[in-house]
Amino acid sequence: MAAGGFCKLPNGTVVVALNLPSPAADGPAGVRVLVHAQNRARALTRLRNLGLRAVYLRGNAAPPTPDEITAVLHHPDGLIWRTAPDSGVGPMELWRPIRALLRQPTAQT
Numbered sequence: 001m002a003a004g005g006f007c008k009l010p011n012g013t014v015v016v017a018l019n020l021p022s023p024a025a026d027g028p029a030g031v032r033v034l035v036h037a038q039n040r041a042r043a044l045t046r047l048r049n050l051g052l053r054a055v056y057l058r059g060n061a062a063p064p065t066p067d068e069i070t071a072v073l074h075h076p077d078g079l080i081w082r083t084a085p086d087s088g089v090g091p092m093e094l095w096r097p098i099r100a101l102l103r104q105p106t107a108q109t
Contacts, residue, residue: 003018003019003061003062004016004017004018004019004057004061004062005017005057005059005060005061005062005063005064006040006043006057006060006063006064007063007064007069009069012038013036013037013038013039014036014037014038014039014040014043015034015035015036015043015064015068015069015072015073016034016035016037016040016043016044016057016064017032017033017034017062017063017064017068018032018033018035018047018055018057019031019032019033019062019084020032020033020052020055029083029084030083030084031081031082031083031084031101032068032081032082032083032084033047033079033080033081033098034064034068034069034071034072034079034080034081034095035047035072035078035079036072036073036075036078036079037078040057044056044057046079047079050079050098071095072095075095075097077097077098079097079098080095080096080097080098081095081096081098081100081101082094082095082096
């Protein structure tokens, strides 16, 4: 089960944060995904529609930080990711659009 959490915003929408294993075979070990949606169910549906079928949110153990909320609200898609911080050591990585994670590498002929 993935660690994660949510935060309800004053306008009634929510930001859901999930720590997931990377869906890409050659990708990073784990990713932190942020989704902005009308409610928690719609946020999870957005991820499932992208092919992340076994995504569930139980509890609120790892809610999004204020910086994460700002990042997802300022992204036009409202769906971003970066590698999950293991120990907090090292430089912070920039947020990327979800298309960059799910993109399949093309074969060169």
